[in-house]
Amino acid sequence: MKRKILAAALVLGMCFTFAGCGGGGKDDGKNSDKEKAKEVSIIGSWECEDIEVTDNGKKMKKDSVKTIFGEDFSKVLKFSAYSDGAAYLTMMDDENGVTWTKTKDKSYKISLSGAQEKESESMTAKLDGEKLIIRSEDTYQSDGKDMTMEMEFIMKYLGKKSRIMDGWDVTLSDDEVYAMSNFVSEGRFVATDGLLYGDYGGKKWGKGAFTVGKISGNKVENQKVLAKEAKAGSLTAYDGAVYGILDQEKIIKVEVGKTKVETLYTGTCDYLQVTKDGIFFTDEKNHYCRIDFDGKNKKTILEKKTFFPYRVSPKFLIYQDDEDGETLHVYNLKTGKDKKISDVKSYNPMLCGDFLYFYTPGSGEDMKYICRIDMYSGRQEKAEKEAFLYDFYVTPKNLVGAPGGFVFAKFSEWDKFAEKSSAGFKFYAMYSDGEIWITKSSGENFMGPRQFGSDDEKSIGYSCVKKK
Structure with a gap:
C-alpha cells in the first residue's frame, strides 16, 4: 500500500516536470495585500503545512503520510501565484512553471502551461479561511481494478514573493497612486487644504506664474502670485508645506496658506520628491541626490543619468x-542591489497594484505602446497595437489618456488604448487627486465646460474636465 501511494505521489510530481511559464488568471487590477490574498485570492506564496491522503475512499493515518513524505511537509510542496495568471509549483525541490485560473465555483485550477492539458496534469485549489487547500487526484490499477488516490495539501500563506527583487512587497495606497502619477506628469499642480497651487499660464499669466488660489466649486478664486514669470513643477504637499521646483533651477518651499517662498537649493534640478527621509531630486548631471529639509548636506545616491526616479517605499x-x-x-536603497526590469525604451512608469505601467515609443511622435510589468512574477507585456496617445495617467481604478478627449480604460483592458484613442487637439492629463482632473491643452483650445477659470473668465491655461 505504501508503495502504491508513493508511486502516485511520484506520478503527480512527474506530471509537472515539463511545465513552462505562462498566464491565464483573472486580473482585476485591484490592490491586494496579505489579508486580501488570504480572503479572496490565491495570489502570493504558499507552503505546505499538512497533507491528507485518501486511498480508494479510505483516509490514511498521519503516521503513514509522514513515513512517505517525511516529517517536514514544507519541503513537499510550495506554490506561488501571481496577478497575471502565472504561477510556480515546487514539488520536492523541483520547480515548474504552471498557470492558475479561477473557476465558476470560486475555486481554482492549477494547470500545465503550454501543451494540451489532461485531467491528470492539473490540480484544483480552494481557499478555506486563511488556508489554501490544493487537491490532486490520480488513478492506478491494483489487481486489475481501477483505484483512486486523493491528496490534499494544506498550505499556509507566506506573503507575496517577487521574482524581480528580493524583499519587494510594495502596495501603494490610492493617494500614493495619484501622487506617483502626478509626479510622472511633471507635478504642475497640487491641491491641499482647499487651495490649488500650480503653474498658472494662459493669457492672464503670460509665461506663467507659480500661483495659489482657493478652490470654490468649479472655479479657483482669490489667486495670489507666489513667483512671477516662473514655471513651477514637481509640486508636492508634505507636512504643512508645499515643495517644488521653479524653472528647473531651484528647490522652493512655501507654508500652506502663506505667500512667502523660501529657496532651499539653487542649481539645475528635476524630479523632486519629498518623503520623511528627506528631499530627493536629480542634479545638473542627472544624478539622483538627497538634501535635508533645510537644503543642506547634499548626497549623491546614484552616479548615473537617472530619469523618473521615484521612491515607492523607503526601501x-x-x-x-x-x-x-x-x-x-529597481534599486534597493538599503542594500545597493540594482535590477533591470524592462527590455525596451520605457517612459512614465506608474505603479498600481502588482503592476508597473509605462509606455514605449511607436512608429510616430504621438504613437505609443502601453506596457506593463508584474512586479512579482517579472512578466513584461506589451499591447499588440500602438495607440494614438499624447500621455497617460494611472488611477487606483483605471488608466486614463487624453488624445482628443478623455479616455478611461479599466485595468482588464489596459492594452486596448489603440481601440479607444482618437485624433484631435493635444491634451495632457496634468493632475488628479481623485476629486478633480486638470488637463493641459495646446494653445487656447479647451474640452468641455470651462472650469477652474479665473474670476474674469480668462483662461489659466488648463481645464478641469472631470469632477468626481
Missing part, C-alpha cells in the same frame, strides 16, 4: 536608466 526606488537603453530599473 525601493524605480527609475529609468538612461545609460542602459532607457530601460526601467
Whole structure:
C-alpha cells in the first residue's frame, strides 16, 4: 500500500516536470495585500503545512503520510501565484512553471502551461479561511481494478514573493497612486487644504506664474502670485508645506496658506520628491541626490543619468536608466542591489497594484505602446497595437489618456488604448487627486465646460474636465 501511494505521489510530481511559464488568471487590477490574498485570492506564496491522503475512499493515518513524505511537509510542496495568471509549483525541490485560473465555483485550477492539458496534469485549489487547500487526484490499477488516490495539501500563506527583487512587497495606497502619477506628469499642480497651487499660464499669466488660489466649486478664486514669470513643477504637499521646483533651477518651499517662498537649493534640478527621509531630486548631471529639509548636506545616491526616479517605499526606488537603453530599473536603497526590469525604451512608469505601467515609443511622435510589468512574477507585456496617445495617467481604478478627449480604460483592458484613442487637439492629463482632473491643452483650445477659470473668465491655461 505504501508503495502504491508513493508511486502516485511520484506520478503527480512527474506530471509537472515539463511545465513552462505562462498566464491565464483573472486580473482585476485591484490592490491586494496579505489579508486580501488570504480572503479572496490565491495570489502570493504558499507552503505546505499538512497533507491528507485518501486511498480508494479510505483516509490514511498521519503516521503513514509522514513515513512517505517525511516529517517536514514544507519541503513537499510550495506554490506561488501571481496577478497575471502565472504561477510556480515546487514539488520536492523541483520547480515548474504552471498557470492558475479561477473557476465558476470560486475555486481554482492549477494547470500545465503550454501543451494540451489532461485531467491528470492539473490540480484544483480552494481557499478555506486563511488556508489554501490544493487537491490532486490520480488513478492506478491494483489487481486489475481501477483505484483512486486523493491528496490534499494544506498550505499556509507566506506573503507575496517577487521574482524581480528580493524583499519587494510594495502596495501603494490610492493617494500614493495619484501622487506617483502626478509626479510622472511633471507635478504642475497640487491641491491641499482647499487651495490649488500650480503653474498658472494662459493669457492672464503670460509665461506663467507659480500661483495659489482657493478652490470654490468649479472655479479657483482669490489667486495670489507666489513667483512671477516662473514655471513651477514637481509640486508636492508634505507636512504643512508645499515643495517644488521653479524653472528647473531651484528647490522652493512655501507654508500652506502663506505667500512667502523660501529657496532651499539653487542649481539645475528635476524630479523632486519629498518623503520623511528627506528631499530627493536629480542634479545638473542627472544624478539622483538627497538634501535635508533645510537644503543642506547634499548626497549623491546614484552616479548615473537617472530619469523618473521615484521612491515607492523607503526601501525601493524605480527609475529609468538612461545609460542602459532607457530601460526601467529597481534599486534597493538599503542594500545597493540594482535590477533591470524592462527590455525596451520605457517612459512614465506608474505603479498600481502588482503592476508597473509605462509606455514605449511607436512608429510616430504621438504613437505609443502601453506596457506593463508584474512586479512579482517579472512578466513584461506589451499591447499588440500602438495607440494614438499624447500621455497617460494611472488611477487606483483605471488608466486614463487624453488624445482628443478623455479616455478611461479599466485595468482588464489596459492594452486596448489603440481601440479607444482618437485624433484631435493635444491634451495632457496634468493632475488628479481623485476629486478633480486638470488637463493641459495646446494653445487656447479647451474640452468641455470651462472650469477652474479665473474670476474674469480668462483662461489659466488648463481645464478641469472631470469632477468626481
